[in-house]
Amino acid sequence: MTLNSRSTEIRNLFDRIAPVYDSLNDWLSLAQHRIWKQMTVKWSDPSPGDICLDLCCGSGDIALMLARQVGSAGKVFGVDFSCQQLAIASERTQNYYPPLSVTWVEADALNLPFPNNHFDCATMGYGLRNVTDIPHCLQELHRVLKLGAKAAILDFHRPSNPALRSFQEWYLEKIVVNAAKYLGLTEEYAYIAPSLDQFPIGSKQVELALQAGFATATHYQIASGMMGVLVIAK
Ligand SMILES: C/C(=C\Cc1cc(O)c2ccccc2c1O)CCC[C@H](C)CCC[C@H](C)CCCC(C)C
Ligand SMILES: C[S@@+](CC[C@H](N)C(=O)[O-])C[C@H]1O[C@@H](n2cnc3c(N)ncnc32)[C@H](O)[C@@H]1O
Numbered sequence: 001m002t003l004n005s006r007s008t009e010i011r012n013l014f015d016r017i018a019p020v021y022d023s024l025n026d027w028l029s030l031a032q033h034r035i036w037k038q039m040t041v042k043w044s045d046p047s048p049g050d051i052c053l054d055l056c057c058g059s060g061d062i063a064l065m066l067a068r069q070v071g072s073a074g075k076v077f078g079v080d081f082s083c084q085q086l087a088i089a090s091e092r093t094q095n096y097y098p099p100l101s102v103t104w105v106e107a108d109a110l111n112l113p114f115p116n117n118h119f120d121c122a123t124m125g126y127g128l129r130n131v132t133d134i135p136h137c138l139q140e141l142h143r144v145l146k147l148g149a150k151a152a153i154l155d156f157h158r159p160s161n162p163a164l165r166s167f168q169e170w171y172l173e174k175i176v177v178n179a180a181k182y183l184g185l186t187e188e189y190a191y192i193a194p195s196l197d198q199f200p201i202g203s204k205q206v207e208l209a210l211q212a213g214f215a216t217a218t219h220y221q222i223a224s225g226m227m228g229v230l231v232i233a234k
Helices: 005-028 032-044 061-070 083-093 134-144 162-181 186-190 192-198 202-211
Strands: 051-055 075-080 102-106 119-125 145-156 216-222 227-233
Touching: 005 032, 005 083, 005 162, 005 186, 032 061, 032 119, 032 145, 032 216, 032 227, 051 061, 051 134, 061 075, 061 083, 061 102, 061 119, 075 083, 083 102, 119 134, 134 145, 134 202, 145 192, 162 186, 162 192, 186 192, 202 216, 202 227
Parallel strands: 051 075, 051 119, 075 102, 119 145
Antiparallel strands: 145 227, 216 227
């Protein structure tokens, strides 16, 4: 897999935090991130027997939620370019009986190893903000989805409410970074706040999705506007 230098930096960052990623997310969000992810899965509208894609799957939270929805007749592909995140995801899958129908694929979201019109639904949890070319990522997602298929894309969102925006900034810069400091991961977690500043707001995400060819695009704010889910259909 050939990655540009920025993508390599991001992949290495998520390789480094893989061992503590899940537990820190639970602590730092008071396990609320699992609720936000479950909402995202529901918005992708999976059915039993579907073939689903979880893009930027990381340690597999959302892919495993999808697998429980589609059952043994279905199939979920969790895609990430971080081998250390995928190793955690693969380890977690061993603990399931009956086994979940999930395959972990090490690949670049900007160059997916799947044919056109392949997936019945897709999810992306906190991935779109981290890819280096958002329009290209949306075009790849459009390419691999079947006509009429839905995708739900969860990520941070800057609240419009000034008090909540200040709280989010304070929480990320003080609580999150200080927690990561104890694990020697200050730089990795300090990456989150500035990544939000570069990330398009909901209305711009809708515009980018329509430009990528999606027929419909709606952005829903959740968690008091601190998170958002872009729901798109091909
Ligand atoms: C899974 C979440 C965010 C994605 C994400 C998580 C990370 O650990 C990273 C580490 C390094 C780089 C990037 C990321 C990354 O994109 C959401 C849960 C974890 C958040 C760090 C928690 C932030 C919570 C809200 C800002 C405030 C929550 C208020 C609380 C419920 C009272
Ligand atoms: C914040 S984590 C989210 C992981 C998981 N979806 C979750 O909800 O916890 C972002 C993930 O995106 C992956 N990622 C970022 N850019 C990528 C790309 N171009 N191709 C594949 N994976 C990518 C990272 O390796 C990382 O595992």
